[in-house]
Amino acid sequence: MIDLYYWTTPNGHKIRIFLEESGTPYRLHTVNIGKGEQFKPEFLAISPNNRIPAIVDQGPEDANGPLPIFESGAILWYLAEKRRQFLPTSVRAKVEVAQWLYWQVAGLGPMAGQNHHFRNYAPEKIPYAIDRYVKETSRLYGVLNKHLADRDWVAANQYTIADMAIYPWIVPYQHQGQKLSDYPHLERWFHRIFEREAVKKVYEMAKEITNPDAPMTDEAKKILFGQGPRP
Structure with a gap:
């Protein structure tokens, strides 16, 4: 089982597209970046860069316990290797x-x-x-x-x-x-x-979380664009 920490951004969508395309079982955890949920300690323990997406693989091949991964490119590569899908072998x-x-x-x-x-x-x-x-x-x-x-x-x-x-x-x-x-x-x-049906599904599901046409609030702009080093 994959736990996906997600928000409706391009980087979030790319991981959900893979999971839907590959038929990988996953649990979705929304992280509302406009409300600062990416700074919660429990999320930072998975993604120290305070960015979505992130995943936790509850059943990695080494069987050494849950494996957290952040950075969308690394996540895609890991999942493709694990599932042996959407990545050639040569x-x-x-x-x-x-x-x-x-x-x-x-x-x-x-x-x-x-x-x-x-x-x-x-x-x-x-x-x-x-x-x-x-x-x-x-x-x-x-x-x-x-x-x-x-x-x-x-x-x-x-x-x-x-x-x-x-x-x-x-x-x-x-x-x-x-x-x-x-x-x-x-x-x-x-x-x-x-x-592609999986792609359509991802974008339709995203509309259930956020309105893609809604303007960004001043509070969200302050959170997203006013970040400096955090203690």
């Missing part, structure tokens, strides 16, 4: 998946995140910052679009954790100042994943 194919997984966690996610912040949440509109991150997001979309020109999936000629990691960060493309029609190969890939 060395070259696994490297290709790893490259694109790390491309998302080190590039697309952080850049799109800063894009969201300065375009949609920052109290002061800073044209240089907005332009910087919108252009970098556009560059990354372009990289992925070119890569997908002659393939259906991101890596290893199959649907893998690389696709699961990247897709949730493309979903809010409009809030990132992007148009999918500018990236036809990416758009084709995007709609292929959008039609």
